[in-house]
Each structure stands twice: as structure tokens, then as C-alpha cells.
């Protein structure tokens with residue numbers, strides 16, 4: 082399992098949203114290192130603060146209030162913050178690389194990009210490129226054929242009734258195994274179907290209208306009735322789906338069974354035909370949500386075949402909307418971009434082209450990107466920072482009052498086993514098997530999906546791909562992978578405001594130091610801690626350790642449950658638990674590492690700010706972000722990360738923050754010492 086630093090921009094959107102206008106100074110490039118930090122005089126944007134807000138009322142606003150007020154969200158964005166500012170820089174650089182390549186007929190990335198940009202060719206072809214695929218759906222006559230085509234759809238990147246992929250077996254991490262999960266919904270989560278609030282009801286109405294519109298655009302008859310029937314079917318599926326909270330439980334979702342046992346438990350769906358269509362004959366597999374799979378199979382068995390076919394049809398058009406004529410793409414965006422995420426406008430074509438290249442040929446572009454934009458000094462500095470954070474974590478573990486000596490010894494073993502990956506992979510993906518054809522955008526997209534799928538499925542029976550990366554170097558994010566016992570930091574996040582070689586170390590420790598700590602702490606969060614030093618799902622604590630840990634995490638969960646960004650819409654403490662533990666542990670360990678880096682000397686005071694003040698400001702700065710309402714509402718349901726302001730305000734649990742800012746008791750985020758949560 083992979084745990085990110087930040088959630089995807091918009092679940093359910095075909096393309097991840099990217100950035101529009103720069104309103105931050107351009108960051109330092111490899112070619113021209115500046116002596117001054119990018120932000121402010123010491124790495125923090127003092128001008129973006131709002132000194133009228135008391136730190137003890139809302140530290141996030143205190144640190145970022147003026148920036149938040151003065152920074153509009155670009156029309157093609159669902160949210161805008163420190164991550165997106167860097168994302169825009171990445172996008173601009175990637176565009177330059179692609180512009181340089183696009184006139185070279187021998188450059189795969191160049192041809193793919195030039196083909197993407199040729200919107201006239203896409204319009205001229207109309208629906209012709211997708212017609213053969215739609216005809217295959219049209220030809221389905223029975224459940225067996227439906228199951229087989231659903232497998233083929235998965236290979237083409239179209240979401241069918243279930244989802245599956247090949248990954249490490251949690252209880253045998255040296256072995257790859259097929260894993261499958263619930264699926265079948267067109268909206269981002271079961272809550273969208275079942276939540277009775279007015280907001281959700283309005284989205285449902287808009288969704289049915291959208292389905293009808295798409296069927297009409299495709300020239301299908303009886304669009305209204307068919308849209309309603311599909312919605313009714315998906316609503317029944319939503320009822321058997323597991324919640325997000327249950328779906329992130331590593332124990333509950335580990336259910337190994339033979340294909341025969343799965344078929345017996347879920348007789349309504351032909352799993353052999355489903356997997357067989359893509360050449361898979363699994364003997365055993367992991368099923369994340371068995372009761373949901375059983376329930377879905379039963380619903381499929383009794384559904385009219387037309388409804389099942391419409392589901393595949395509409396999911397296919399959604400997945401490929403961006404490679405089809407503008408009337409289809411715009412209609413898709415109007416619902417998934419605007420209604421669900423609040424984004425008024427689609428991105429310009431070149432931005433979507435950059436995203437397409439990142440998704441289809443990411444490491445081929447990444448190779449060029451790191452050679453140009455990732456200085457070796459940054460990698461060296463990161464190596465050192467990671468070492469410092471790891472040793473700080475070791476010292477913190479020794480000092481934990483709630484953990485047994487036995488578990489501490491195992492925790493040290495786990496720390497010693499960590500693989501940090503920094504910047505870019507040692508071994509790049511080989512794309513020679515992917516055919517990119519000039520002028521064939523739809524075909525390129527489908528072949529890229531199939532190529533990726535085959536690459537993943539091809540892992541079965543092979544030794545673990547330890548060199549592999551789950552992100553491109555251009556991404557502004559980071560992740561922890563439990564099975565690999567690794568923490569991964571793409572090149573593009575190693576820039577200001579996260580990391581600035583010219584900034585004060587306190588700000589860097591509050592930024593990238595806490596990001597390193599966050600990913601590290603994921604391996605000790607409520608799920609990650611279930612995995613041992615070999616990456617195996619295997620309890621290595623005593624039962625008393627587990628009980629003590631649960632008491633602490635319950636306190637943290639209650640803190641987040643209380644946050645209510647919109648009346649009646651709360652943050653879910655249990656759903657965001659892993660991320661909140663990551664932030665809490667990450668910030669604690671980064672602060673210790675910062676203190677250790679001072680080598681016994683007092684930190685200097687800069688611009689009237691102490692070292693600890695600058696550390697916490699550096700943390701708050703990376704979280705500054707404005708959201709559109711629809712986007713934030715969607716995140717409350719689908720994003721395991723709490724909204725940015727609450728992530729910044731986690732400082733309220735730190736005694737050192739109280740010492741640094743001296744907030745008066747009674748402030749909105751003030752906590753009595755007994756209510757401050759300390760876990761790692």
C-alpha cells in the first residue's frame with residue numbers, strides 16, 4: 082500500500098488538475114543558484130502573514146492569512162497553494178522539454194505531445210476512434226461476455242464493476258499477488274449516493290442529467306430512462322460498498338482466497354472470464370472487501386444486461402473524454418470538473434498534454450527533467466536530512482513512555498531497514514514496447530493504458546521490483562510504501578518552500594524535514610505500524626503496546642472529528658487518522674532533528690523570530706492553500722488527508738509551539754497540556 086503526502090486534486094476527474102498562473106516568484110533553478118532564499122529573507126514569506134490573527138486562535142491564518150486573502154484560485158483550478166505553485170513550475174518545465182522534442186519525429190515523447198496538441202485532428206475524427214470499442218460493448222449478449230469485456234476494459238484503463246492490480250502480498254512481501262477491490266460507482270464514493278444532505282442530493286440530480294446528456298451526445302436512444310436505470314443500479318451497489326474507514330484497515334482488507342472460493346462466495350459474476358480476458362488464471366488472490374464483491378456480483382446477476390452495458394459505455398467515454406471531440410470532453414468536465422470539484426474552466430490544451438505525457442510516458446520525460454532541473458547538491462543535502470530525521474526518530478522511540486522495550490527493539494530494526502528514495506529512480510522504465518503513433522491520440526491513450534496494465538500484471542511470479550517508483554520526478558508529492566519499507570521523495574518537491582538551500586535550516590526542517598518525518602511516521606501510523614521490518618503485515622508489538630497506542634490515537638481522532646469546515650460537514654477523525662499520525666510524528670521528529678542540527682548552540686534570532694518560531698512557520702507555510710467549496714467537500718469524503726488548515730494547526734499539540742508563541746489559554750486552538758496528543 083502506498084500513502085501520499087497530499088491527496089489527488091480531484092477524485093473521479095479523468096486528468097488530475099494542474100496549475101494556471103504563477104503568482105509566486107519563480108523558484109531557483111539548477112542553472113542559476115541564487116544566494117537569497119526564494120521566500121522572504123530567511124525562507125518564509127513574512128509578507129503573507131496576518132499579524133492581526135493570534136497564533137493561539139488560528140496559527141494557519143496567522144502564518145498565511147494575507148497570502149490566503151490575496152491569492153485567488155485560477156479559473157482552471159479546484160484549489161491553489163504551495164503544492165500547486167510548484168506544480169505549475171513543473172508543468173512549465175515539462176512543457177519546455179516537450180516543446181523541444183515535438184519537432185523530432187524520432188522522439189516518442191515529442192510525437193505523443195505533438196499529437197495531443199493537434200485538436201483539429203481530434204475534431205475531424207469525431208467519435209470514429211472510440212467506435213470499435215463501443216461496438217464491442219454493444220455486442221455483449223450475456224453475463225459471461227460482460228464479465229470478459231469488463232476485464233478487457235480494466236486493461237484499457239476503464240473502471241468496470243471491480244478493480245484489480247498486482248502488488249505485494251501483505252503477509253508474504255517477497256511475493257506478488259493479484260488484489261481486487263470493490264468498484265462499479267460513477268461518483269467518487271458511496272456517500273455520494275447515500276448521504277441525504279441537500280448538497281449531495283443536488284449532485285445526484287446533476288449526475289443523472291450528466292449521464293443522460295452523454296448518452297444523447299453519443300446518439301443513444303432512450304437516454305433519460307437509461308440514465309435513471311444506471312443511477313438506480315449504482316445506488317444499490319453503493320449500499321453494499323464498504324466505507325472509506327473500513328477500506329483502509331489493513332487487517333480487514335486482507336482476505337486471501339482461491340479463485341474457486343471467490344466464485345463460490347460471489348456466484349453472480351464470472352471471475353474466470355473476467356480475469357481470463359486479460360490472460361490471468363489466478364490460483365489465489367486477495368479480496369479487499371469480500372462482502373461488497375459478493376453483494377455486487379448478486380446485483381450484477383439480476384441487473385438487465387442493458388444497464389451493465391451502459392455502465393461500461395459511460396465509464397469508457399469518461400475515461401477517454403479528453404481524447405475525444407470537444408463536445409464530449411466539455412460535457413465530461415462540466416460534471417466531473419465543475420460540479421464535483423467546483424473548477425469553472427478546463428485547462429488549456431498544452432497543460433492537459435503535459436499531464437497526458439506524465440501519465441503515459443512519465444519516466445521518459447522524467448529522465449530529461451532530472452538532468453536539467455535536479456542538482457546533485459540537492460540530492461546530497463536530502464541524503465543528510467533523511468539521515469538526521471531517521472536518527473531523531475530512533476532517539477524518540479527510545480524515549481516513548483507508552484512502548485515496551487521489546488517493541489522498541491523491533492522498531493529500531495524497522496528503522497534500520499528503511500530505504501529512502503530521493504529524486505528519481507536508479508533504473509528507468511523501458512517504454513520501447515509502447516507504440517506511439519503520430520495523429521492517433523485516442524490510440525496512443527489506449528495503448529498507454531494497456532502498456533501500463535501489462536507492466537503491472539507482468540509482475541506476477543517475478544521477484545519484487547525494488548527499484549520501482551510510484552511517482553514521476555516531476556510530481557509535487559511524496560509517499561510511504563509499507564511493503565517496501567521505503568519513503569520516496571520526487572525531485573520536484575525538493576524545492577522552495579519545502580526545501581531551499583539558501584533558506585534558514587529551521588524553515589527547511591519545518592518544510593521538507595517534516596515531510597520526511599511524515600512519510601517515516603506513516604510506517605508507524607495506525608496501519609503502517611502493523612507491518613514489520615520486512616514489510617510484512619505482522620503484529621510486532623505486545624498487546625499492551627497496541628492498547629496504549631489506540632488510547633492515544635483515539636484522542637487524536639476526537640480532535641479531528643471536532644473540525645467542521647462547513648456546517649454539518651465534519652472532518653472524519655478515523656478516515657484521516659493515518660495522515661494525522663503522520664503529521665504529528667513527522668513534525669515532532671523534524672523538530673528534534675532541527676534541534677540536534679544546532680550542535681548544542683542556540684539558534685540565531687532572525688527578523689525577530691526564534692529558531693522554533695521559524696520552524697513552525699515553515700511548517701504552516703507549506704500548507705497554505707485556498708479551496709473551492711465543492712473541492713473541499715469532496716475531499717472530506719474521499720481524501721484521507723485533513724484540510725490544509727487543520728494540518729497546519731496540528732502545532733497545537735506541541736509544547737515547543739506554546740513556548741515559542743506563548744498563546745494565551747482560551748484561544749481557539751489552545752489545548753491544555755493534558756489534552757495535547759503525543760504519539761511518536
Ligand SMILES: [Zn+2]
Pocket residue numbers: 084085086087599603659660663
Ligand atoms: Zn501521508
